[in-house]
Amino acid sequence: DQQVKQNSPSLSVQEGRISILNCDYTNSMFDYFLWYKKYPAEGPTFLISISSIKDKNEDGRFTVFLNKSAKHLSLHIVPSQPGDSAVYFCAASANSGAGSYQLTFGKGTKLSVIP
Amino acid sequence: SQTIHQWPATLVQPVGSPLSLECTVEGTSNPNLYWYRQAAGRGLQLLFYSVGIGQISSEVPQNLSASRPQDRQFILSSKKLLLSDSGFYLCAWSASVGYTFGSGTRLTVV
Numbered sequence: 112d113q114q115v116k117q118n119s120p121s122l123s124v125q126e127g128r129i130s131i132l133n134c135d136y137t138n139s140m141f142d143y144f145l146w147y148k149k150y151p152a153e154g155p156t157f158l159i160s161i162s163s164i165k166d167k168n169e170d171g172r173f174t175v176f177l178n179k180s181a182k183h184l185s186l187h188i189v190p191s192q193p194g195d196s197a198v199y200f201c202a203a204s205a206n207s208g209a210g211s212y213q214l215t216f217g218k219g220t221k222l223s224v225i226p
Numbered sequence: 227s228q229t230i231h232q233w234p235a236t237l238v239q240p241v242g243s244p245l246s247l248e249c250t251v252e253g254t255s256n257p258n259l260y261w262y263r264q265a266a267g268r269g270l271q272l273l274f275y276s277v278g279i280g281q282i283s284s285e286v287p288q289n290l291s292a293s294r295p296q297d298r299q300f301i302l303s304s305k306k307l308l309l310s311d312s313g314f315y316l317c318a319w320s321a322s323v324g325y326t327f328g329s330g331t332r333l334t335v336v
Binding site: 117143145147152153154155156157160200204212213214215216217218219 | 232235258260262268269270272275314316318320322323324325326327328329330332
Protein backbone atom coordinates (compact mmCIF):
# COMPACT_ATOMS: atom_id res chain seq x y z
CA ASP A 112 0.00 0.00 0.00
CA GLN A 113 1.76 3.09 -1.28
CA GLN A 114 0.73 6.07 0.82
CA VAL A 115 2.65 8.64 -1.22
CA LYS A 116 2.41 8.37 -4.96
CA GLN A 117 4.33 10.09 -7.71
CA ASN A 118 2.65 8.74 -10.80
CA SER A 119 5.04 10.25 -13.32
CA PRO A 120 8.39 8.48 -13.28
CA SER A 121 9.88 11.06 -15.60
CA LEU A 122 9.30 14.53 -16.97
CA SER A 123 11.09 16.51 -19.67
CA VAL A 124 10.85 20.28 -19.85
CA GLN A 125 12.50 22.94 -21.98
CA GLU A 126 14.84 25.34 -20.22
CA GLY A 127 13.01 28.46 -19.14
CA ARG A 128 9.62 26.76 -19.02
CA ILE A 129 7.71 25.68 -15.93
CA SER A 130 8.21 22.22 -14.44
CA ILE A 131 5.29 20.79 -12.51
CA LEU A 132 5.85 17.69 -10.43
CA ASN A 133 2.84 16.05 -8.85
CA CYS A 134 2.33 13.98 -5.74
CA ASP A 135 -0.75 12.32 -4.26
CA TYR A 136 -1.19 10.85 -0.82
CA THR A 137 -3.75 8.63 0.84
CA ASN A 138 -3.08 8.98 4.55
CA SER A 139 -5.22 11.79 5.96
CA MET A 140 -2.97 11.89 9.04
CA PHE A 141 -0.10 13.37 7.06
CA ASP A 142 0.37 16.94 8.21
CA TYR A 143 3.71 17.97 6.77
CA PHE A 144 5.02 17.56 3.27
CA LEU A 145 8.49 17.93 1.83
CA TRP A 146 10.25 17.78 -1.48
CA TYR A 147 13.76 16.41 -1.84
CA LYS A 148 16.07 16.64 -4.80
CA LYS A 149 18.52 13.88 -5.59
CA TYR A 150 21.43 13.77 -8.01
CA PRO A 151 22.89 10.40 -9.05
CA ALA A 152 25.15 8.76 -6.45
CA GLU A 153 24.34 11.44 -3.87
CA GLY A 154 22.02 11.64 -0.92
CA PRO A 155 18.75 13.57 -1.32
CA THR A 156 18.80 17.19 -0.25
CA PHE A 157 15.89 19.11 1.18
CA LEU A 158 14.26 21.51 -1.23
CA ILE A 159 11.03 22.92 0.17
CA SER A 160 8.27 21.96 2.57
CA ILE A 161 4.71 22.86 3.47
CA SER A 162 2.59 22.40 6.53
CA SER A 163 -0.97 21.21 6.20
CA ILE A 164 -2.20 24.53 7.60
CA LYS A 165 -1.00 26.24 4.43
CA ASP A 166 -1.87 25.80 0.79
CA LYS A 167 1.19 27.42 -0.74
CA ASN A 168 4.83 27.94 0.09
CA GLU A 169 7.29 29.75 -2.13
CA ASP A 170 11.07 29.85 -2.11
CA GLY A 171 12.67 31.54 -5.08
CA ARG A 172 11.98 29.55 -8.23
CA PHE A 173 10.28 26.78 -6.24
CA THR A 174 6.66 26.79 -5.11
CA VAL A 175 4.78 23.97 -3.47
CA PHE A 176 0.99 23.88 -3.58
CA LEU A 177 -1.12 21.73 -1.28
CA ASN A 178 -4.72 20.74 -1.91
CA LYS A 179 -5.79 18.91 1.22
CA SER A 180 -9.27 18.03 0.01
CA ALA A 181 -7.77 16.32 -3.03
CA LYS A 182 -4.81 14.96 -1.05
CA HIS A 183 -2.57 16.36 -3.73
CA LEU A 184 0.52 18.50 -3.78
CA SER A 185 2.65 19.82 -6.56
CA LEU A 186 6.05 21.38 -6.97
CA HIS A 187 6.43 24.16 -9.50
CA ILE A 188 9.84 25.19 -10.76
CA VAL A 189 9.92 28.33 -12.84
CA PRO A 190 11.93 29.06 -14.81
CA SER A 191 13.44 25.59 -15.14
CA GLN A 192 17.19 25.38 -15.51
CA PRO A 193 19.42 22.52 -16.70
CA GLY A 194 20.85 22.24 -13.18
CA ASP A 195 17.38 21.31 -11.95
CA SER A 196 17.71 17.97 -13.74
CA ALA A 197 17.49 15.42 -10.94
CA VAL A 198 15.12 13.00 -9.28
CA TYR A 199 12.55 14.71 -7.08
CA PHE A 200 11.02 12.87 -4.16
CA CYS A 201 7.82 13.86 -2.47
CA ALA A 202 7.66 12.97 1.23
CA ALA A 203 5.02 13.18 3.92
CA SER A 204 5.05 13.02 7.67
CA ALA A 205 2.46 12.26 10.33
CA ASN A 206 3.02 12.79 14.00
CA SER A 207 3.67 9.20 14.98
CA GLY A 208 3.63 9.99 18.68
CA ALA A 209 6.77 7.91 19.08
CA GLY A 210 9.11 10.79 18.40
CA SER A 211 10.55 9.32 15.25
CA TYR A 212 9.23 11.86 12.70
CA GLN A 213 9.22 9.25 9.99
CA LEU A 214 8.91 10.35 6.41
CA THR A 215 7.09 8.33 3.79
CA PHE A 216 8.53 8.87 0.34
CA GLY A 217 7.13 8.58 -3.13
CA LYS A 218 9.03 6.70 -5.81
CA GLY A 219 10.39 9.88 -7.32
CA THR A 220 10.10 11.73 -10.61
CA LYS A 221 13.13 12.17 -12.82
CA LEU A 222 13.14 15.69 -14.21
CA SER A 223 15.18 16.45 -17.31
CA VAL A 224 15.52 20.10 -18.28
CA ILE A 225 16.53 20.38 -21.90
CA PRO A 226 18.77 23.36 -22.82
CA SER B 227 26.68 22.85 12.46
CA GLN B 228 25.44 19.32 12.07
CA THR B 229 27.08 16.91 9.65
CA ILE B 230 26.42 13.33 8.74
CA HIS B 231 29.07 10.94 7.51
CA GLN B 232 28.40 7.70 5.74
CA TRP B 233 30.91 5.25 4.38
CA PRO B 234 32.02 3.60 2.24
CA ALA B 235 30.73 5.37 -0.86
CA THR B 236 30.80 2.23 -2.98
CA LEU B 237 31.07 -1.43 -2.12
CA VAL B 238 31.13 -4.61 -4.17
CA GLN B 239 30.56 -7.73 -2.15
CA PRO B 240 30.07 -11.41 -3.09
CA VAL B 241 26.86 -13.21 -2.26
CA GLY B 242 27.00 -14.72 1.20
CA SER B 243 29.55 -12.27 2.54
CA PRO B 244 28.90 -10.05 5.58
CA LEU B 245 28.12 -6.35 5.44
CA SER B 246 28.75 -3.42 7.72
CA LEU B 247 27.85 0.13 6.77
CA GLU B 248 28.50 2.90 9.24
CA CYS B 249 26.90 6.28 9.72
CA THR B 250 27.87 8.95 12.22
CA VAL B 251 26.37 12.31 13.00
CA GLU B 252 28.19 15.30 14.44
CA GLY B 253 26.94 18.48 16.02
CA THR B 254 23.72 17.21 17.54
CA SER B 255 22.61 15.05 20.45
CA ASN B 256 20.03 12.28 20.54
CA PRO B 257 19.12 12.48 16.87
CA ASN B 258 16.59 10.20 15.27
CA LEU B 259 18.52 8.00 12.86
CA TYR B 260 17.30 6.17 9.78
CA TRP B 261 18.50 3.70 7.17
CA TYR B 262 16.82 3.85 3.77
CA ARG B 263 17.44 1.89 0.61
CA GLN B 264 16.82 3.08 -2.91
CA ALA B 265 16.41 0.11 -5.22
CA ALA B 266 15.72 0.49 -8.93
CA GLY B 267 12.11 1.54 -9.46
CA ARG B 268 11.31 1.36 -5.76
CA GLY B 269 11.94 4.85 -4.50
CA LEU B 270 13.18 5.31 -0.94
CA GLN B 271 12.31 2.43 1.33
CA LEU B 272 12.67 2.82 5.09
CA LEU B 273 14.62 -0.10 6.54
CA PHE B 274 15.29 0.86 10.16
CA TYR B 275 14.92 3.81 12.47
CA SER B 276 16.19 4.57 15.92
CA VAL B 277 15.08 7.14 18.47
CA GLY B 278 17.86 6.36 20.95
CA ILE B 279 20.82 4.19 21.86
CA GLY B 280 19.96 0.52 21.53
CA GLN B 281 16.47 1.30 20.23
CA ILE B 282 15.92 -0.10 16.75
CA SER B 283 12.68 -0.42 14.85
CA SER B 284 12.51 -2.48 11.69
CA GLU B 285 10.14 -1.59 8.91
CA VAL B 286 10.84 -4.35 6.43
CA PRO B 287 11.62 -7.97 7.23
CA GLN B 288 14.85 -8.98 5.55
CA ASN B 289 18.29 -10.34 6.25
CA LEU B 290 19.59 -6.96 7.33
CA SER B 291 19.95 -5.67 10.87
CA ALA B 292 20.82 -2.36 12.46
CA SER B 293 22.46 -1.31 15.67
CA ARG B 294 23.03 1.94 17.51
CA PRO B 295 25.92 1.40 19.89
CA GLN B 296 26.42 5.11 20.52
CA ASP B 297 24.16 8.15 20.41
CA ARG B 298 25.45 9.36 17.06
CA GLN B 299 26.42 6.08 15.42
CA PHE B 300 24.14 3.90 13.35
CA ILE B 301 25.31 0.66 11.76
CA LEU B 302 23.64 -1.45 9.08
CA SER B 303 24.74 -5.07 8.96
CA SER B 304 24.13 -8.38 7.33
CA LYS B 305 25.59 -11.78 8.09
CA LYS B 306 25.08 -13.09 4.55
CA LEU B 307 24.33 -10.81 1.63
CA LEU B 308 21.84 -11.72 -1.08
CA LEU B 309 21.80 -10.48 -4.65
CA SER B 310 18.60 -8.62 -3.84
CA ASP B 311 20.46 -6.55 -1.25
CA SER B 312 22.07 -4.52 -4.03
CA GLY B 313 21.01 -0.91 -3.97
CA PHE B 314 21.83 2.57 -2.77
CA TYR B 315 21.78 2.81 1.01
CA LEU B 316 21.14 6.10 2.71
CA CYS B 317 21.55 7.09 6.31
CA ALA B 318 19.64 10.10 7.60
CA TRP B 319 19.13 11.98 10.83
CA SER B 320 16.43 14.25 12.14
CA ALA B 321 15.65 16.23 15.25
CA SER B 322 12.19 17.20 14.07
CA VAL B 323 10.32 16.86 10.81
CA GLY B 324 12.66 16.71 7.86
CA TYR B 325 15.76 14.69 7.32
CA THR B 326 19.36 15.36 6.48
CA PHE B 327 20.76 12.55 4.41
CA GLY B 328 24.25 11.18 4.14
CA SER B 329 25.93 10.85 0.79
CA GLY B 330 24.93 7.22 0.38
CA THR B 331 26.61 3.87 -0.23
CA ARG B 332 26.24 2.09 -3.55
CA LEU B 333 26.24 -1.64 -2.72
CA THR B 334 26.58 -4.16 -5.49
CA VAL B 335 26.26 -7.81 -4.54
CA VAL B 336 27.83 -10.09 -7.13
